[in-house]
Amino acid sequence: MPPLPVITGLGFITSIGQDRPAVVRNLRELRHGFEPVEFFGNPDLPVKVAGTVKGFSFPTPNWRDWRWPEHFAVDRELLRGLAPHGVYALCALQQALADAGLAATQLTDGTTGLFCASAGSPFLLGNFLDQMHATRGERGNPMGIISSIAGTLNFNLAAHYKITGAVCGFVSACASSSHALGYAMDEIRLGRQQRMLVVGAEDMTAESIVSFSSLRALSNNPDPATASRPFDRRRDGFVGTGGAVALIVEDAALARARGAHIYAELVGWGQAGDGYAVAASHPEGAGLRHAMLRTLADARVNASEVSYVNAHATSTPAGDHSEALALRAVFTATGAKPRISSTKALTGHGLSLAGAMEAAFCALAIDEGFIPGAAHLEEPDPVCAGLDLPRTSLAEAPLFALNNSSGFGGSNVCHLLRRPT
Amino acid sequence: MNASRPTALAPAPAHLSSNREESMRHLPAEARAAFLRFQAGGDAAGLDPVICAILKDFIPRDPAVPLAELPGDTRLIDDLGFDSLAITEVVFFTEDLFGINITNEEIMQVRSLDDLRGFIRRKVARHPAS
Numbered sequence: 394m395p396p397l398p399v400i401t402g403l404g405f406i407t408s409i410g411q412d413r414p415a416v417v418r419n420l421r422e423l424r425h426g427f428e429p430v431e432f433f434g435n436p437d438l439p440v441k442v443a444g445t446v447k448g449f450s451f452p453t454p455n456w457r458d459w460r461w462p463e464h465f466a467v468d469r470e471l472l473r474g475l476a477p478h479g480v481y482a483l484c485a486l487q488q489a490l491a492d493a494g495l496a497a498t499q500l501t502d503g504t505t506g507l508f509c510a511s512a513g514s515p516f517l518l519g520n521f522l523d524q525m526h527a528t529r530g531e532r533g534n535p536m537g538i539i540s541s542i543a544g545t546l547n548f549n550l551a552a553h554y555k556i557t558g559a560v561c562g563f564v565s566a567c568a569s570s571s572h573a574l575g576y577a578m579d580e581i582r583l584g585r586q587q588r589m590l591v592v593g594a595e596d597m598t599a600e601s602i603v604s605f606s607s608l609r610a611l612s613n614n615p616d617p618a619t620a621s622r623p624f625d626r627r628r629d630g631f632v633g634t635g636g637a638v639a640l641i642v643e644d645a646a647l648a649r650a651r652g653a654h655i656y657a658e659l660v661g662w663g664q665a666g667d668g669y670a671v672a673a674s675h676p677e678g679a680g681l682r683h684a685m686l687r688t689l690a691d692a693r694v695n696a697s698e699v700s701y702v703n704a705h706a707t708s709t710p711a712g713d714h715s716e717a718l719a720l721r722a723v724f725t726a727t728g729a730k731p732r733i734s735s736t737k738a739l740t741g742h743g744l745s746l747a748g749a750m751e752a753a754f755c756a757l758a759i760d761e762g763f764i765p766g767a768a769h770l771e772e773p774d775p776v777c778a779g780l781d782l783p784r785t786s787l788a789e790a791p792l793f794a795l796n797n798s799s800g801f802g803g804s805n806v807c808h809l810l811r812r813p814t
Numbered sequence: 815m816n817a818s819r820p821t822a823l824a825p826a827p828a829h830l831s832s833n834r835e836e837s838m839r840h841l842p843a844e845a846r847a848a849f850l851r852f853q854a855g856g857d858a859a860g861l862d863p864v865i866c867a868i869l870k871d872f873i874p875r876d877p878a879v880p881l882a883e884l885p886g887d888t889r890l891i892d893d894l895g896f897d898s899l900a901i902t903e904v905v906f907f908t909e910d911l912f913g914i915n916i917t918n919e920e921i922m923q924v925r926s927l928d929d930l931r932g933f934i935r936r937k938v939a940r941h942p943a944s
Contacts, residue, residue, distance in 0.1 A: 457840040457871075470874050473903065532833075532909070535902040 397660075398581040398589075399813065400756045401653040402493025402641030404485035407750060408444030408597075408634045408740050411462065412488065417761055420754060421786045423768040425739045427617035427632060432599040439613040440606050442620040444634025444741030446597045451477040454520040474539045474549050476514030478594040478746075481637035482546050483553070486592055489639035493653055497554055504587040506559030508577045509546035510569035510745045511593070515600035517541035546592055558586050564745075567705070568664075568800030569593065570638075571748025575662035575806055577642050589642045593749030597635025601744070605633065608672060610709055621742075622769035623706035623735035624713050624777050631707040634741030638750040656756040657794070657810040661692025667803020674712050674799055678719025681705070681797060684805035685723045688795065692809045696729040699809075700791035701764050703751045705799045706735035707742045716797065717776045725779040732781050732789070738768035748798035748806060755794035755810045762790035833910035841867050849911070858935040864911070865931055872896070872903045886928035912938050 403413060408426025410416035419426070430443045448462040456472045465484040467475075475483065490497070499505070521537035539548055544562040551560040559580055563572040570593025577589035595601055605611050612630035614620040621632040648655055665683035667675040674681070689696060702720065706713045713735075724731055736754050743750050758764055767782040796808045838846060845867035851857050852864070866881045874895040877884065890896040896904075905916050914937055924930050 455836065455840070470900075473872075531915075532906075535899060535906050 396581050396584055397645040397658055398578045398642050399645045399648050399658050400640055400656040400810075401643050401648045402489040402495065402639075403656065403753050403756060404487065404489030404492060404637075404639035405753065406446060406449075406481040406485045407636040407638065407743075408446060411448070411484075413492065413757070416754075417757055419739060420736065420757065420765045421763055423739060423766055423786060425617065425621070425768065426634070427620060427741065429615070429617065432603050438603065438606070440603060440611045441615040442612065442617050442632050443597065443602060444632060444743075446481065446634075446636045449477070449480065451516070451598065454517055471549065471553055474536050474545075476517050476540050476545050477596045477598060478511050478514065478635060478637060479540070479545055479549050481635065482509070482511075482550065482592050482594040482639070485594070485637035485639040486550060486590065489590075489641050493641040494651070495641065500588075500590070501555040501557060503557040505556060505590065506577070506580055506586040506588070507547060507551050507554070507556045507590045507592070508559070508561050508563065508573040509550065509592045509594075510563045510573045510749065511543060511546050511595055512564070512566070512569070512601070512745050513543035513545060514541045514596050515604065516596055516598040519600055546594060550590070550592065554590075556590070559589075565804040565806075566800035566802070567707075567742070567744050567747055568798040568804045568806045569745035569748065570750075571752070571796070571798035571806035571808065572664070574640065574642070574659075574749055574752055574808060575664065578659045578662055578808075581642060581644050587644045587647050591640045591642055591749055592637060593743070593746040594637035595635040595744045595746045597633075601635060602633030605631070612708060619769055621708045621738050622771070623704065623708045623738050624717065624767065624774055624782060625708075625770050626772040626774045628708045628710060628713060628774075630709055631737065632741040634743050636743060636746055636750070638746060638753050640749060640753055640756075655813045656760040658813055659808060660793075660811045661688045661694065661809040662807060663687025663691050664804070664806045667805065669803050672801055674715040675803060676715060678715035678717075678722070680803045680805040681716055681799055682719040682722045684807045685719065685795065685797065688807040688809050692811075694793055694809060696724050696727050699724070699729065699731040699793045699795050700789065701755070701758060701794045702731050702733045703755050703794065703796045704733055704735040705747070705797040707737050708735075712799070713774065714776050716799070717774065717780060720780055730781050731795070732764045732783055732787065734765050734767040734782060736765055738770070739765075748796070751798070752796045752808050752810070755791070755796050755808075759791050759794055759810060759812045763787060764789050764791060834913065837907060837911040840871075852938070856939075858939050861934060861938070862931060865934060868904055868907055868911070869894075871907070872900045874900060881927075884927060886926065886931075888927045889925055890927070890930065891925070908934065914938065
């Protein structure tokens with residue numbers, strides 16, 4: 394029997410909660426994490442809602458001005474190399490390690506690796522480059538690169554936790570942390586590592602989110618209660634969010650030997666490119682369809698056995714349309730009818746964070762025995778015909794939960810989670 | 815979870831204020847006062863609270879004894895745990911605060927607290943902050 398990766402710890406710094414009980418409650422009760430926001434102090438911007446990360450504040454690029462909830466420990470020495478999403482990530486990872494019953498001293502012997510995903514910090518990188526332009530290259534914050542480029546999470550967390558196993562960052566836009574989790578599964582399945590820390594995070598700043606307005610990808614709906622409505626006929630774009638989610642993934646044998654609680658088994662993953670466009674998804678969701686089929690094949694599970702799909706659906710007109718067609722091809726066409734919802738209706742779209750966050754939500758659904766409903770869905774897009782999109786959360790424990798993610802360039806990644814046997 | 819007023823997500827344009835203002839903004843009161851006295855009258859001898867405040871900002875571990883009370887021959891790297899990156903940050907901050915340029919060769923000469931105090935006094939005497 395090859396090693397089986399299982400999830401033994403979860404940490405959440407999200408728009409819908411900063412600990413497991415809060416996240417579970419909000420997923421069950423379909424309470425969103427959106428607030429009205431004013432980006433760049435500009436009331437004329439059409440984007441007026443975001444999935445805010447409560448209790449954290451990054452008002453300037455100067456770390457001395459940053460604030461976070463008091464119960465999290467953030468070393469001053471570490472802070473100087475972190476981006477805002479690095480602070481979220483540190484807090485989420487602390488939480489996940491405590492949840493898994495692991496001390497930092499248990500991570501240093503080379504059997505534990507760390508895979509991270511974020512887009513870097515446009516907020517800090519912009520500031521760093523402004524400074525460099527202003528001084529014509531003569532001056533720059535020594536921590537400017539470390540704190541801002543994609544990779545900042547793995548630089549900081551690997552050094553802080555003294556990780557001597559595999560360390561890597563993943564960059565595939567909105568599929569990034571799904572790639573991190575998939576390859577973390579492989580590290581364990583191949584016997585290279587016994588434990589993997591997987592962290593996805595993003596800044597929750599104007600620079601990270603309004604950038605997507607240039608692509609016309611954001612919702613202009615000012616009502617927090619309806620701005621994010623995946624699969625709804627009136628959806629008009631995604632609502633941005635930031636935060637961090639950390640997962641502790643271990644070989645099942647190690648987890649059992651140390652008596653760890655197992656949330657879910659990670660029984661398969663797969664990926665496929667659209668081979669189509671830099672930003673738009675394939676009109677029929679071809680890549681996502683293949684990624685789902687490869688995931689099911691990897692796990693040797695039939696489509697009919699899947700009880701719940703956490704869809705990628707971000708609430709953009711084109712993306713949700715593609716995914717609905719992909720879901721119909723994989724499930725409806727074979728007579729399968731899993732429950733389907735996109736929890737981005739509640740959290741907003743966390744970009745590089747999304748895949749890890751939603752894999753963690755699938756693990757919670759399995760562990761707590763519920764299926765999050767399709768929040769804010771009033772008029773399903775006709776393209777969803779035949780898909781089971783429950784309007785309320787259901788007290789059903791999924792046996793198999795499928796997590797979908799898609800990123801720029803048509804990068805599609807899925808994971809299949811199973812209730813522990 | 816809905817706030818009635820929009821959450822302001824407009825970063826203060828801190829990077830547009832002068833580097834010196836930005837550097838001074840977080841100095842403790844005693845250090846700010848010493849810096850202002852230096853700016854007014856060129857009192858480089860009175861800059862110790864400023865130097866202590868800069869070191870305290872970047873020191874990897876807080877020393878058992880306050881920095882101001884440590885012997886002058888206390889070494890930044892061997893005794894206080896500064897690494898090359900933390901030293902670079904001290905240099906960057908000092909350059910911005912005093913509006914001076916410090917070369918790598920100059921940094922290499924600074925080993926102890928007294929070296930640092932002496933170096934900054936000499937340096938700013940030649941380039942008084944205005």
